Amino acid sequence: MSAIRPDPHASAVPPQPQALLEPQLMAAHFIVLGIVSGAAAEERVRAFLGSAAGLVRSVAQREPEQRLSLVVGIGSAAWDRLFGAPRPARLHEFKALRGARHHAPSTPGDVLLHIRARSERMCFELSMQIMRALGEAAVGVDEVHGFRYFDLRAMIGFVDGVENPVGPEAADAALVGDEDPGFAGGSYVIVQKYLHDMSAWNALTTEEQERAVGRTKHDNIELADDVMPTNSHVALNVIEDEAGAELAIVRGNLPFAVPSRGEYGTYFIGYARDPAVTEQMLANMFIGRPEGNYDRLLDFSRAVTGTLFFVPSQALLEALADGHPLAGG
Ligand code: HEM
Numbered sequence: 001m002s003a004i005r006p007d008p009h010a011s012a013v014p015p016q017p018q019a020l021l022e023p024q025l026m027a028a029h030f031i032v033l034g035i036v037s038g039a040a041a042e043e044r045v046r047a048f049l050g051s052a053a054g055l056v057r058s059v060a061q062r063e064p065e066q067r068l069s070l071v072v073g074i075g076s077a078a079w080d081r082l083f084g085a086p087r088p089a090r091l092h093e094f095k096a097l098r099g100a101r102h103h104a105p106s107t108p109g110d111v112l113l114h115i116r117a118r119s120e121r122m123c124f125e126l127s128m129q130i131m132r133a134l135g136e137a138a139v140g141v142d143e144v145h146g147f148r149y150f151d152l153r154a155m156i157g158f159v160d161g162v163e164n165p166v167g168p169e170a171a172d173a174a175l176v177g178d179e180d181p182g183f184a185g186g187s188y189v190i191v192q193k194y195l196h197d198m199s200a201w202n203a204l205t206t207e208e209q210e211r212a213v214g215r216t217k218h219d220n221i222e223l224a225d226d227v228m229p230t231n232s233h234v235a236l237n238v239i240e241d242e243a244g245a246e247l248a249i250v251r252g253n254l255p256f257a258v259p260s261r262g263e264y265g266t267y268f269i270g271y272a273r274d275p276a277v278t279e280q281m282l283a284n285m286f287i288g289r290p291e292g293n294y295d296r297l298l299d300f301s302r303a304v305t306g307t308l309f310f311v312p313s314q315a316l317l318e319a320l321a322d323g324h325p326l327a328g329g
Contacts, residue, residue, distance in 0.1 A: 014177070015185030015313035019069035020114070020271045021170050021250065024161060028116045028146040028254050029123040030191060030267050032109040032307060033138040035078055042082055044137035045111065050321025051133060053314065059126045066118045068126060072317060073112035073189050073309025081110075083324045089180045090188060090275050094308040099286040102298040104192065109141050109307035112191060114252070114269060120145065142305055144193060144267045146254025155196055155255035155266050156300070158213050159220040163234075165248045173248040174271040182326045185313030188275040190282075192268040193305040201300040212296040233297045236284040239277070247277045266301065275308060 035045050052072055060068040074082065076093050096106040113130060115123045123145070131138075154160035165173045176186045201209070206217050214234025215222050222228075228235050239247050249270040257264045270278045285295035312320060319325040 014175070015315050017171075017175055017185045017187065018071045018311055018314050018317065019116070020071045020174060020187055020189070020252075020311060022067070022069045022116055024148065024152070024252060024254070025067060025116050026118045026148045027120045027123050028114065028252070028267075029127050030142075030144045030146060030193075030269065031113040031115070031127060031140065032142040032191070032305070033111040033113070033134070034108060034141050035081065035110040035138055036136065041137035044135060046082055046321050048130070048133045048137075048321075049317050052130070053318060055129050055133065056126060059122065059129060062125075063119075063122065066122045068117040068122045069115070070126060070130075071112075071114040071189075071311055073114070073311045075108075075110045075112075075307065075309050078110035079310065083320055084327065086182060086324075086326050088176070088183045088186060088188075088310045088312075091310045092275075092308065094190060094306045095279065096306065097282055097286040099288060099294050099298075100292055102286050102294060102303075104282060104286050104303045104306050107142075107305040107307055109191075109309070111138065112189065112307070112309045112311075114189075116252075120147075142193065144256050144265070146256045146267050149255050153255075154253065155198075155257065155264050156201055156209070156213070156297070158209070158215060158217055160253055160266075161251060162215075162220060164251050169248065170250050172273070173277075174250040174273055176273055183310070183312070183316070186316065187271045187273065187311040188278070188308065189269060189271050189311055190275060190278045190308050191305065192303045192307075194266045194268060194301045194303055196264045196266065197300050197302075198264045212300075229296070231288070231293050231296045233285070233295050236289055236293075236295050237281050239280050239284065247280070249278050249281070271311070 056070045076091050094106040097104040115126050117123050152159050174187045176183050210216050211229050214232030249272040252269045272278045288294040
């Protein structure tokens with residue numbers, strides 16, 4: 001294994017992250033790809049990583065006000081195939097969770113594309129250009145087109161993203177820092193596709209729904225401590241470190257739906273400096289805190305995918321196209 005050599009010319013300016021801290025816009029495509037076997041396919045994927053920023057610029061300039069952006073993530077097995085050592089310190093496969101009632105599966109994925117824009121057509125254009133660039137080197141594993149619903153509400157009718165950190169707090173929650181210097185400016189992202197049982201959810205009273213989420217539906221106010229159920233979504237997702245400081249992730253969830261098939265869902269996407277934070281939230285939701293006291297939302301929401309990726313900084317992503325810049329001789 002080669003060690004990461006400190007770069008004597010490194011500047012104090014942290015590396016520019018990919019566009020993961022962009023605000024939530026009207027549309028997003030969440031695309032998970034597999035890389036086909038063979039050196040030629042791997043070479044083509046690396047070439048794409050080097051050209052991705054240029055592709056985004058080309059499509060974005062057609063309608064700059066649409067704020068098109070792309071985030072590219074690399075799965076754990078794909079990292080070894082494409083680049084080898086050194087690896088981002090905390091990159092691993094998504095760990096499946098099995099609670100007493102609910103299960104979070106771990107599903108495959110080599111490359112994640114998180115495309116956002118103010119309109120669907122911009123997401124479409126970029127994803128089409130990317131798939132053209134990748135050609136037969138990559139195959140689709142899963143693709144979800146999310147849309148922003150009224151008042152930023154999730155599919156279940158509650159405003160989503162309210163407690164997301166912003167500004168420097170978002171950067172601190174989502175970006176790797178000095179703890180892994182070769183990979184600073186990167187992020188760990190977990191994605192999960194959830195399908196909701198909307199008939200069962202809509203059969204609840206508004207008060208029952210509010211107790212499941214932990215906020216009021218109309219006014220979007222957090223329930224007071226004395227009425228907040230311990231198995232509400234909010235209660236189980238407020239977590240702290242040993243010093244009592246709250247731990248956060250940056251979420252970019254969006255609803256999606258295919259009503260004619262009865263499919264109503266939420267695409268969860270959470271960026272974290274340390275994937276253990278998101279994993280702790282998931283353990284609280286699926287296993288429960290304490291064990292058995294699982295997230296009431298899960299009685300109406302089934303996780304059907306679960307994958308973890310590393311999102312290199314913009315500069316590292318581009319450099320990786322020409323071989324691993326951190327690999328020692
Ligand atoms: C079924 C899928 C999900 C839905 C519909 C959903 C919806 C919501 C809603 C409506 C809120 C309250 C408003 C807000 O602060 O954003 C919320 C909060 C939150 N959710 Fe989710 N969520 C889902 C899955 C997840 C997952 C899988 C995680 C973590 C792994 C997560 C982490 C959080 C966190 C950290 C908060 C903020 C808690 C706070 O500080 O108040 N959510 N979610």
